Each structure stands twice: as C-alpha cells, then as structure tokens.
Amino acid sequence: MERWRTRRADRGLRLTGLVLLAVAGGALHRLWALHVPHEAAGLLAYGLGAVAYVGASSGAALVILGRHLFDEVAVSARWGRG
Structure with a gap:
C-alpha cells in the first residue's frame, strides 16, 4: 500500500x-424536493436516502483521513489474533 x-x-x-x-x-436535495410523507415513502425515497447516507459517510x-485511511493501527495482544 x-x-x-x-x-x-x-x-x-x-x-x-x-x-x-x-x-x-x-x-x-432531491429527497427534500420530493415532499413524500413518511408513510408513503417508496423505493425512490429509500434509494435516495441510502445514496445520501453512504455518500456522506x-x-x-x-476528506478527513485522506492517505491515512490505510494506516496500520496497533492493537493490543488481547484483541489480536490468537
């Protein structure tokens, strides 16, 4: 890496x-513009919500980690592989 x-x-x-x-x-923005009531949300509303969640996360x-996303993290022996 x-x-x-x-x-x-x-x-x-x-x-x-x-x-x-x-x-x-x-x-x-598209989800907000749909004005879909909660009880009538369809596949489009759920799909837009999933895209928004995964994209934002x-x-x-x-953006925060950049190249440090792949850094190794030291784990204690207790949590390591046996």
Missing part, C-alpha cells in the same frame, strides 16, 4: 471524498 503514501494520492482521495459529499448533498471519511 505504499503507493497511497504520496501527496498526489492524498489529494485524489480527498477530492473523491468531496465528490461523494456533493453526490450526497444532491441526493438529499464515506465522503467524510475520505
């Missing part, structure tokens, strides 16, 4: 995160 340690890769990951946040914002992680 050494190729993800460059500045160019960091900028690319963060830019991808911003694009995903924009997609999530567009999905939320992964986009925020990419």
Whole structure:
C-alpha cells in the first residue's frame, strides 16, 4: 500500500471524498424536493436516502483521513489474533 503514501494520492482521495459529499448533498436535495410523507415513502425515497447516507459517510471519511485511511493501527495482544 505504499503507493497511497504520496501527496498526489492524498489529494485524489480527498477530492473523491468531496465528490461523494456533493453526490450526497444532491441526493438529499432531491429527497427534500420530493415532499413524500413518511408513510408513503417508496423505493425512490429509500434509494435516495441510502445514496445520501453512504455518500456522506464515506465522503467524510475520505476528506478527513485522506492517505491515512490505510494506516496500520496497533492493537493490543488481547484483541489480536490468537
């Protein structure tokens, strides 16, 4: 995973995160514009909600972490593999 340690890769990951946040914002805007009552929500409303959730979650992680997304994390022996 050494190729993800460059500045160019960091900028690319963060830019991808911003694009995903924009997609999530567009999905939320479209969902808001539907004016669907809660009891009558259909497949489109659930799909837009899922796109907004996944896009916002992964986009925020990419923007915040960038190339550090793939860093190794030290785990104590108690939680490691036996």
